[in-house]
Amino acid sequence: MQGAVGKSILVFAILFVGLILTTAIGQERNLNIIAFGAHPDDCDQGAGGVAAKYSALGHKVRFVSVTNGDAGHQTQGGGALAARRRAEAKEAGRRIGIEYVTLDNHDGELLPTLGPRNQIIREMRRWNADLVLAPRPNDYHPDHRYTSMLVQDAAYMVTVPNVCPDTPSLRKNPVFMYFQDHFQKPYPFRPDVAIVIDDVIDKKHSMYDAHVSQFYEWLPWHDGLLDQVPKDPAARLEWMKKWRAEEKEVTPAVRESLVKWYGPEAGRKARFAESFEVCEYGTQPDEQMLRTLFPFLPR
């Protein structure tokens, strides 16, 4: 009889520990990440690599383009270009298993007003966001700057029930972080977290490859390189990879952050990285919370 009781206690203990472990793993598996870019392809450049990593681990990622991109081309424009770019963004998201949506605000005309702010508040709430990514407010492009300001303006309001009462407010304020940039004024980007993306760089480039209107038409035209773009899809992908890789060298500050998070060997070896700076608004993460939010960091 005593043996049976002992066995029951043992079985109960095993089930209990199993439940705790399952819950702990379950929490890790339930991250909701949302990134806001001004244009359909901005989020890909800031966070396409980490998005591919989250997606591979079963986390949910949503990329939101705050404008429809209808100004981003040298020969096309308006509704036809917006439709083309919406489809390209959707395809980019499909390639790594994330959602990618495009809001219908005009490209080149975004302002930090109530309309887009409320769109962003509702997006964060519906996604039940744990982590929100966005550009910094000192970027060169007005749409990028105002996307940043809109997300910052939404950072507190997302928790206020009387704001956009049609969409239940968040009880827990998300962590807000900025994409990396190279702007120095009023202060340079600070890489609080840096993620090695060498293992997913092909996926990131595959997302770029989906934005045909941008990576093979508009951006090369703007840089005066249009005559260098090969016609063949495989050849142009190789050309684009080389072109983009040259522009994305790891900065000394990012290298230092890589060494901090990955140790000297792996940190120095990394060729490609994405890094993020903690915003002063929203939940302020400690190191442990950052490790939870970026579960692919080495333990």
Ligand SMILES: [Zn+2]
């Ligand atoms: Zn942009």
